[in-house]
Amino acid sequence: MGLTVAEIKRRLQEADEREFAVLERSLVADARKGVRDAVEVARRRIEAERAERERLAALYAYERELAQGRGAGVCVGLDEVGRGPLAGPLAVGAVVLPLEPAVDGLNDSKQLKPEVRERIALEVKRVAVAWCVEYVEAADIDAAGMTASLVTAFRRAVARIEAAGVRPDVVLLDGNPLRLDEREVNVVKGDARCASIAAASVVAKVERDALMCRYAQEYPEYGFDACKGYASPAHIEAIKRYGLTPIHRVSFCTAFTQPALF
Missing domain, CATH: 3.30.420.10 (Ribonuclease H-like superfamily/Ribonuclease H)
Structure with a gap:
């Protein structure tokens, strides 16, 4: 093709599935290691993209089948x-x-x-x-x-x-x-x-x-931005130290509670 390895890599990186198939055929005789590696990387990318398209299509198709099955x-x-x-x-x-x-x-x-x-x-x-x-x-x-x-x-x-x-x-x-x-x-x-x-x-x-x-x-002691309310060690320690806030589920916290401070 008369292209440098860098140029071939760039074209492979930008190629869609159809373009990759053409490039792969044209590069079959190119023995340069950089080219062979770039072809393999592109092949894996194309395969991953195809698998993702198929997964997404199945996500929608399954729902359509459920709906059609119930008329x-x-x-x-x-x-x-x-x-x-x-x-x-x-x-x-x-x-x-x-x-x-x-x-x-x-x-x-x-x-x-x-x-x-x-x-x-x-x-x-x-x-x-x-x-x-x-x-x-x-x-x-x-x-x-x-x-x-x-x-x-x-x-x-x-x-x-x-x-x-x-x-x-x-x-x-x-x-x-x-x-x-x-x-x-x-x-x-x-x-x-x-x-x-x-x-x-x-x-x-x-x-x-x-x-x-x-x-x-509103309640900075509990690290809700990090734990999102789940039972992280830091969250449990904060409950033991500061008690419960109005947004705590009391029935979920009986193992490590003290009277509420809020």
Whole structure:
């Protein structure tokens, strides 16, 4: 081709799948180590990009199949964040996605780095037909228990979606049955299998994390910006030293509490 190794590397780095196939054929006789290494790096990138496209397509296809199997059209995906923390609310996200455009990188929120989650959450909000996040506060969790709090939050979230003018035919719920709605369809590991459930998990996680960062300014001793209310060693030590705040779940903290100081 008469190109330097650096020029070939640059072209391989910029090539899409079709362009890579042409370049690879043209370089088959080039024995330079730098070229062979660059071809292999590009091949791995192309394979990873293809796998990601297929994963994302499956995320949307699985949801369409669930809806079509029930003779339905509009799906709302629901997912919760914050079931286990010692402090802060339970958050439930609800999202109705259009078939197009797909949200690049959409995945279970636990599989995404914080900066990627934030980017994807913004894109979900931009393209969604409707979305919301509902909270159940710590005192209500203490009073009602977690299962009842989940049902309450899920029902509120569906009601808000409907109040926005969107009537879902299917309510897709991550995890085990809660029997909160006659339209309920349960999907185990749904945040990694259904597009709208994944979107709900991302939006709920980003919104709740931002809320806990605001609480960190109000209660700086507890490091809520870092632990997000979960039982980190530093958080437990702060509870032992300072007691509980109004956003702590008292029923979750009985092993290491003293009277509240707030």
